Amino acid sequence: MDLQLSGRVAVVTGASKGIGLATVATLLEEGAAVVAVSRKSSPELDALAGPRLTHAAVDLMDPEGPAMAVERAVEVYGGLDILVNNAGGPPPGVKLPRFAFMTPTDADWLTMFEFNLFAVVRAVRAAIPHLLARGGGSIVNVTTGAVRQPGPMNVDYQAAKAALLNVSKALSEEYAPQGIRVNTVSPGPVRTAWWTEEGGAADILAGATGSDRDSVMDTVAPQMMNLSTGRLVEPQEVADVIALLASPRSASTTGSEFAVDGGFLKGI
Template identity: 45%
Template sequence: MDLHLTDKVVIVTGASAGIGLATAQLLTDEGAVVVGVSRQPVESTIGDAGSVIAADLTDVDSASRIIETVVERYGRIDGLVNNAGGLHLREGFLSITEEQWLAAFQLNFHAARRMSRAALPALLKTGAGSIVHVGSESARLAATYNPDYAAAKLSLLSMSKSLATEFSPQGVRSNVVTPGMTRTPLYERRGGFGEQIANALGTDVDGAIEQVLNNLRPTLTRRMAEPNEVSAVIAFLISPLSSQVTGAEWIIDGGALPQI
């Protein structure tokens, strides 16, 4: 499908792995000029027209620097994918320190807030900009092991609704994609969330994922999502084909969230 993204300049944060990498690749394949932002090196999957910016989004000055660099290089910004995020397993609410609460919000909410604020003037100039925030099912299915992360992602959802309300009439849409468990390095890397859950449940990573998918947060599909299944929705929401979609939340969790 042609998403009408040829030569559109799109920033993707957290572009070095998982959903961010899959999104950067798909947007590039659709003809977009992708700027991948990450603390880690980004694979050369964004084409000759695209570029990479190394940045730590928890640095309060990074967002303005990134946007200035992109506008200087390309003269415009058509889309922003706020994908960067991360979490750590907690033992419960009382175990979380002040520093951990602040760190969770810095990475999972304030980074996206600062990027959105910095990018909006350029997005407004296009008259047809799009922001997609990557949330989490944890925002609606909070548990004892991630209350700080869940709260930050719920704040992200609220912010997206506010941005949509204020800026959609001016030509900039804002939507949230909410993945459930997705097969990314967040779960699979050594010491990652999958291993943390496995240690808490007294099993191996595969056994822990099986318990989550079938018992703790049962999905109708009985499997984890793949990054490309999430990136396909993100690319659609960035594209002009979704011009009537704003202020929405698109849940990609295999049917785990029981809501009407």
């Protein structure tokens, strides 16, 4: 299916690995030009180099960072059609999971909201005038399945993403008449660096459960989270949904939330 993305311009945050990297690759395959936003590049991102890919070395924790990323797209490619706010999860230097409400401090809460909510708000604020100038476009915000099925782990992260879902719904209502669609994708546990990096979630859960990192990712975590598929989600599976929502083929889809979570969400 042609997603009709040829010639479109996209900004993708958290683009050097995981869901963001898969989204960049997918949009490029569909003919879009992409500004890939991350603090630093990666060998995998560098391997996608070409005239339709620009890396913006931006720290989204810098209040000016999101606008700098958007302006880079306008500067290089002449406008903006798609904004994918994928960056999120543990802020730089933070390791998750945290196991209880009393664990995060006020500073932890502020940092979590800065990265997972305020950076997105700033990116959207910067993007909207450019999307309107092109007659509309698509914003896709990445949240988490825990928005709908919260638990005691990572409560600050869940709260920030729940706020992002609320903001996304409000944006969709305000800007749909002007041609801007706003949707969210809520992944379950995805086999990304959050899990796989040394000292990441797999190692933390391995220490807590007396298991090993591979068993955590292959068996323990899917069982703990009651995933119907019995496995973690792959980044490409999330990227495919993001690309479809970014596409004009989804012209009547706005204000919607899509779970790509291996059956994590059990509610109706």
